[in-house]
Amino acid sequence: MTSVMPSVTTSILTAAALGFVVLAALVAYAATRPDAFRVARSLAIAAPAERLFPLINDLRAMSGWNPYALRDPGATGAYSGPPSGRGAVHTFAGPKSGTGRIEIIEAVAPRAVTMRLTMQKPFAADNTVRFTLEPNGAATTVTWAMEGRSHLIGKLIGLVVDCDAMVGKDFAQGLANLRALVETQTARPQAVAGADEAIAAR
Numbered sequence: 001m002t003s004v005m006p007s008v009t010t011s012i013l014t015a016a017a018l019g020f021v022v023l024a025a026l027v028a029y030a031a032t033r034p035d036a037f038r039v040a041r042s043l044a045i046a047a048p049a050e051r052l053f054p055l056i057n058d059l060r061a062m063s064g065w066n067p068y069a070l071r072d073p074g075a076t077g078a079y080s081g082p083p084s085g086r087g088a089v090h091t092f093a094g095p096k097s098g099t100g101r102i103e104i105i106e107a108v109a110p111r112a113v114t115m116r117l118t119m120q121k122p123f124a125a126d127n128t129v130r131f132t133l134e135p136n137g138a139a140t141t142v143t144w145a146m147e148g149r150s151h152l153i154g155k156l157i158g159l160v161v162d163c164d165a166m167v168g169k170d171f172a173q174g175l176a177n178l179r180a181l182v183e184t185q186t187a188r189p190q191a192v193a194g195a196d197e198a199i200a201a202r
Contacts, residue, residue, distance in 0.1 A: 040145035
């Protein structure tokens with residue numbers, strides 16, 4: 001027994017030392033990663049910017065296509081400030097969306113909306129969200145982007161999680177939801193107009 005114990009103790013100390021070296025190497029490598037990040041996705045939507053802008057500049061309207069709100073129906077939230085534009089605020093808390101606050105800090109109709117997103121859970125963050133709307137022939141290219149500082153915890157997470165792919169997937173889904181919403185709203189009046197024409201032709 002006495003001959004085994006030193007061997008076991010040595011193995012434990014060696015493993016602990018190796019683990020510490022690996023952890024220190026990961027932290028050192030993570031520290032070399034960029035200090036800022038940006039995630040962006042774009043989509044061309046067959047609608048004028050004037051039609052799309054109010055669905056972004058109004059946080060209540062945005063909740064109708066925002067994937068983070070749609071996937072967390074049990075979340076609680078509140079709106080304050082003006083109904084749209086600069087100063088409009090939405091606070092939220094949910095098991096999937098986390099706990100945070102988003103505020104419109106600048107709105108340039110019908111071309112751009114800038115928001116500040118602060119999160120408390122699942123981790124603290126303070127990022128800038130920008131929507132830009134650029135004419136693209138008969139369509140409008142909408143870009144949803146988020147940028148901010150990359151702190152050490154975020155850099156470490158980035159070593160095992162592709163944050164651009166994960167967040168970008170949500171942004172792409174949100175833009176697809178926005179396009180579907182606008183197309184549905186556009187198709188409905190056209191259907192009504194078609195029905196009226198058919199009745200008038202009888």
